[in-house]
Amino acid sequence: xxxxxxxKRVRALGSAKEGADHxxxxxxxxxxxxxxxxxxxxxxxxxVGADYSTVKARxxxxxxxxxxxxxxxxxxxxxxxxxxxxxxxxVHGELGKVVLLMLNTFFAIxxxxxxxxxxxxxxxxx
Numbered sequence: 789x790x791x792x793x794x795x796k797r798v799r800a801l802g803s804a805k806e807g808a809d810h811x812x813x814x815x816x817x818x819x820x821x822x823x824x825x826x827x828x829x830x831x832x833x834x835x836v837g838a839d840y841s842t843v844k845a846r847x848x849x850x851x852x853x854x855x856x857x858x859x860x861x862x863x864x865x866x867x868x869x870x871x872x873x874x875x876x877x878x879v880h881g882e883l884g885k886v887v888l889l890m891l892n893t894f895f896a897i898x899x900x901x902x903x904x905x906x907x908x909x910x911x912x913x914x
Contacts, residue, residue, distance in 0.1 A: 810869065817866035824859035831855075844910070853911035857904050864900030868892055 831852060835843050846852060871892045879885045 810872075814866065814869045814873075817862050817869065820862045821859070821866055824855060824862060827855050828859060848911045848913065850911070853907055856907045860903030860907060861900055864896045864903070867899070868896035871896075 831846070835846060838846070847856070872889060875885060875888045875892060879888055
């Protein structure tokens with residue numbers, strides 16, 4: 789038995805089938821951030837009181853650089869997803885919503901790229 793009204797069928801209103809994907813992306817990046825931030829806290833605490841050359845050498849180690857790069861990417865994705873939900877919920881004009889969603893994506897890419905560049909520059913020596 790179909791419970792849709794004829795008007796709803798004509799307008800094709802219904803599930804966009806994207807909500808679950810967005811939900812899971814947010815949860816996966818949140819869990820990844822949890823472990824990566826714990827790694828970052830451990831790294832910072834282990835470097836308390838160290839001199840500049842020790843810190844630079846430790847941060848340029850491949851395992852540490854990969855962890856910091858992954859944290860940068862995961863945090864940028866998680867930030868973009870969270871801001872997307874806020875924009876979709878609280879911006880009511882269609883044009884404003886589209887512009888803000890595009891700016892949100894560009895900002896997340898910019899922040900992620902800047903962080904990855906900083907980690908790469910530190911890792912490969914500058």
